[in-house]
Amino acid sequence: MDATVSKRWLLARLYEPEQTIVDCRFTLGKPDAGRKSYEQEHIPGAIYLDLELDLSSPLGEHGGRHPLPDPEVLAARLAKLGIGNDSRVVAYDDENGMNAARLWWLLRYLGHEQVYILEGGFSAWKAEKFPVTDHQPVRVPSTFVPKVQVQMLAGVDEVRRISEQTIDAALHASSTAADSALALPILIDSRANDRYQGMNETLDKTAGHIPGAVNFFWKETQNADGSVKNSEQLTEHFAGLDKHREIIVYCGSGVTACPNVLALEKAGYKNVKLYAGSWSDWISYEQNPVATGEE
Missing domain, CATH: 3.40.250.10 (Rhodanese-like domain)
Known part of the structure; x- marks a missing residue:
């Protein structure tokens, strides 16, 4: 299967229990903008992961502006949000897929292959008049054991x-x-x-x-x-x-x-x-x- 999925593909599988949709919207220089956008409206069932708080480690002397998160820390965060080793993950953003691709890469780095990116992102989804909501789902914690692909x-x-x-x-x-x-x-x-x-x-x-x-x-x-x-x-x-x-x-x-x-x-x-x-x-x-x- 391709690494990207279409809007209609996701719409047809929107409420499948083995799937987790992840909103990765984030704006450089406006660190709260992505979460606020998520809280206002998002694809039904989606959870939110922040580029800097969840998908990066704290800044240090080296490691760049977005250091890789520690694999065990990220795995624990994913598990707490209900993402397990058998979950199918679909990520989206509104930044041409760059933040969703970060999650795509990180999950594969942790040995998780069932991860995909929604083509066009949130704005394209909404433009098609597909459903959006402000409801934040309650997630049942899962187990995520990382198998780091060095x-x-x-x-x-x-x-x-x-x-x-x-x-x-x-x-x-x-x-x-x-x-x-x-x-x-x-x-x-x-x-x-x-x-x-x-x-x-x-x-x-x-x-x-x-x-x-x-x-x-x-x-x-x-x-x-x-x-x-x-x-x-x-x-x-x-x-x-x-x-x-x-x-x-x-x-x-x-x-x-x-x-x-x-x-x-x-x-x-x-x-x-x-x-x-x-x-x-x-x-x-x-x-x-x-x-x-x-x-």
Whole structure:
């Protein structure tokens, strides 16, 4: 099954007991806006998970602006809200799926495969005049035992090594260096191109990108209505990326990279990792180099 579901698919299964719908609406810079929107109206049966309070750890010196939550802490939170290992989870937001994709990635990181994203989000659901409510459901706690998939995650040391090797291979124009470069993982920066080039940075203290990274803006994986492009369109979008090489995806804080991970997997890329701390973690280490412009 695809990682996304249509509005009509969800409507037909709205009250199935094994399903949990999760409202992930959140606005950067307005931390209460998402919850207030949920309290005003949401899809019937939906619970709310906050990007910063539930789907991230508290800020520290490193780890980026949205550090990954501790797996055991997140699992306990999910269980308290009635999400168990056998639950089917459908997530939505109103931010082109970026927060819903964060939950999608986190659940899969915890070993939970039955998680999907609602195409178009809440506004599209409401525009179809599908049901909404302000009633907050009472949830019966469940049991969620995490089985952490460590292979889905890349850390700063790994990214630093790949960056250094990629730049070194580019500086040595020999057949040996070229062969070495082709064996290296590919670093993908998911931010808008002006942020990637270091021309316009409004969220982080330093502008630019990780040396050696290439740019694929996450919103370009979507259609005008916010749905994810089909596999053929995504294959064309990511043309030139070797499907046999490992790919490590990052963004500003590890959130908007998640839709790119989803899109890459839909396009047939099998070995995709997330650098969860992303750019905001990278620049928290003074020794890490910064690149600007196009690679």
